[in-house]
Amino acid sequence: MKSARNLYLIGTCIVLGSVLAECLARWYYCGGACLRLAGYVFVWPLFYFVAAVDVLLIGWYWLRLTIRIKSIIKELKSDKISRIKSDGGKIVNELSEAINNRFDDNIGYITELEQQIKDLQIQIRLSQGQKRNTEAIIYSIRDAVIVIDEFDKLLMANEAAGKIFNFDYRNSQHKPISELISSEKTKAGENEFVDFLCQSRQSKMRHTRREIDFSDENASKTFDCIVSCVYGEQERLCGVVAVLHNITREKEISQMKNDFVNHVSHELKTPLASISAYSEMLVDGEADDEQTKKEFYSVIQSQAKRLNRLIEDILNTSRIESGLIKVEKRPISLTILIEEQLQMIRSYAKEKSIKIIGQKPIVFDQVYADKDMISQVVINLLSNAVKYTPSGGSIKIEMEVDEIAGLARVSVTDTGVGIPKDEIEHIFDKFYRVGANKRQAKGTGLGLNLVKQIIEKFHNGRVFVESEPGEGSTFGFELPLATAEAVKV
């Protein structure tokens, strides 16, 4: 650029010099001939030379200028582009950086979200596992379990609950509990349970308990219902869990125990009343003659024995159940044993005018058994027969031997009140007494249970019963013969 400017100045100086020389020449021309000649010889060629150079210089300069302008334009253009480029890069960089920064932020956020998702997935898996565990626990519980939400809609129930309330426990979720359980057709127990559930939820008490009777015409059913409110965050009620435990059997056993205590106390007090009254009569001198005194002593003695027998029954039952009883087995003659027991029962039978028909024919085979225990069995069967046979009836005791089976069979047949068919299967149950016959005679409901336990539990035998209401019953037992038992041993 500098060189172009210098050339331009030189050119300008030459042109100005030429113009000055022309002016001088013209002035001289006007003056003298020497000057004119000098002008012709020196000035004009120089002038034209300078003019030509000027033209050339101007042309060259113009060319250079044009080139330069183009160059500058080009340069400007390229510079702009590069600037744009550089600026653009910067922008891109900035943008890129911003994007990168933003992206980094997002990546961090996304990573965080991913972690949260993973945590949630783990929690979901844990929750699902817990739910499966809870379901498995609830489904395997024998007690009925019902879980409802805060809107009284079913969340979960197990099979036992489905059976009690007769609904499909697997496909009844989110249905209102009142629709599932209670309706116009349902019984008082079901309605009471639904009311109890709703009341417990409204009262917001942690645990409430109530015994509800679900009995119908077919069966007696009592349940112990425990209802617990479930609270979430901020003590917000989110559901109610109800567990129904069947206490029908417990109630029955409790009732049986109460009956037993009543029976036992009555049974104990009855002979005691006789002993006490006769003793007082003797002390007060109400028995005048020796015969009456003897009679009184005899009654006291028999009643004391009766009392003892009763206590033995109770204790034996207790011993047998606790496994504390000592069994002393040896070969014994059933014929002799039965005869001994018959002697004991004859006076009792005579009081009721009942005829006793003894065993015929006499059997000499022996059984391998505990004598005291089998005596207890025989006396229990005989005394039951007397107890449930009206005055004037008869009792027959028989024994037979099945040598092929290696068994001795003893049976006691009476002409008593008999047992209804639907009660025969329970007749050997502890404390069980035939409903229709309860008033016929007093008893503890222990005697036949004792018979069954002694024969089946301790002697590998079998008890049997046949009965016809109003006509009489046959109770009996089978015991292995001593020989057969010895072979087994």
Place this chain on the structure above:
Amino acid sequence: MAERKVLVADDEIHIIHVVTIKLRNNGYEVISAENSNQAFALACEEKPDIIVTDFQMPGMTGLELVRKLRQNETTKDIPVIMLTARGFAVEDKEKEELEISELLSKPFSPKELLRSIEDILYQKAVMRNN
């Protein structure tokens, strides 16, 4: 004074026996029954001055017997003493409703029974005279 008649109802023959001896020794006529149906029939037939009955008997219970006696015109005013081996078997309400004069728990004293019979019959006589 005419011999007073006592009906004794109990399924325990020894109790009937001991009460009979005690009462006879003290000038009472005693009739006995081994169950409630028999006792009701005898009460209607013999019209005893007082009835001594057990609470628990085969067939009809002692309480049912008393209820039946109270519903019958000829037996409704006969005083009743009830013997029971179950102290709480008879509630006060039932005792009052069925006009049971006395409840005696088993084991009982024959002397105490005799005293109760005499007291009740004495009160009955006083009321009748008034």
